[in-house]
Amino acid sequence: MQIIHGKTGWIEVICGPMFSGKSEELIRRIRRAQIAKQRIQLFKPKIDDRYSDDDIVTHSQQRLPSTPVTSSPEIIESLHDKTEVVGIDEAQFFDDDIMDVCNKLANLGKRVIVAGLDMDYRGRPFEPIPRLMAIAEYVTKQLAICVHCGNPANHTQRLTENRMKIVVGSQETYEARCRKCFEPPESEDATEAAES
Ligand code: ADP
Ligand code: ZN
DSSP states (O other): OOOOOSOOOEEEEEEESTTSSHHHHHHHHHHHHHHTTOOEEEEEETTOOSSOSSEEEOTTOOEEEOEEESSTHHHHHTOOTTOOEEEEOSGGGSOTHHHHHHHHHHHTTOEEEEEEESBOTTSSBOTTHHHHHHHOSEEEEOOEEOTTTOSEEOEEEEOSOOOOSOEEOOTTTEEEEOTTTOOOOOSOOOOSOEEO
């Protein structure tokens, strides 16, 4: 028999390429927690201003209000005592501090649901998501549909020549591609973040 002492928290990671429904899945889990009358808080990094300043918005136009933060430790500072479920979207834009933050929250007994890109536009692991996957209890890998051939799409194809690692954009800048149709960029990376 398993005896569970006290309420334990845990970390769930939802990863995959753009358009794979990461934000939809995050919103689905958060809405179900709300139905169960659990107290939730949602966060996202300030850099992602694609559709709206404060809301988490999916490509299918679902939305939930969230708190934009400039760095992940702000999540701990903004945490209410009674919060039971913490959702974090676009977590690839945080640095490695996000791991400490998620561990702290889970150790406090919170359910932590983190969504983010696991590969960048070159098809390389996009930290800190791979590290978060390692420390998480649950990992869900989502796929989109390749817009060229309809196969499962694991890649985010950048459609512009911009070589900054972070270029915030949506359908006009990126599309979902399978491994056969993905064309990694040939030229070197530039260093700073940019708007598309
Ligand atoms: P993510 O957070 O992973 O970028 P979203 O949850 O914001 O994804 O959006 C997922 C939605 O994107 C889908 O339900 C669908 O309406 C839309 N979509 C657009 N292009 C694609 C595609 N190529 N494959 C799958 N879904 C797509
Ligand atoms: Zn394809």
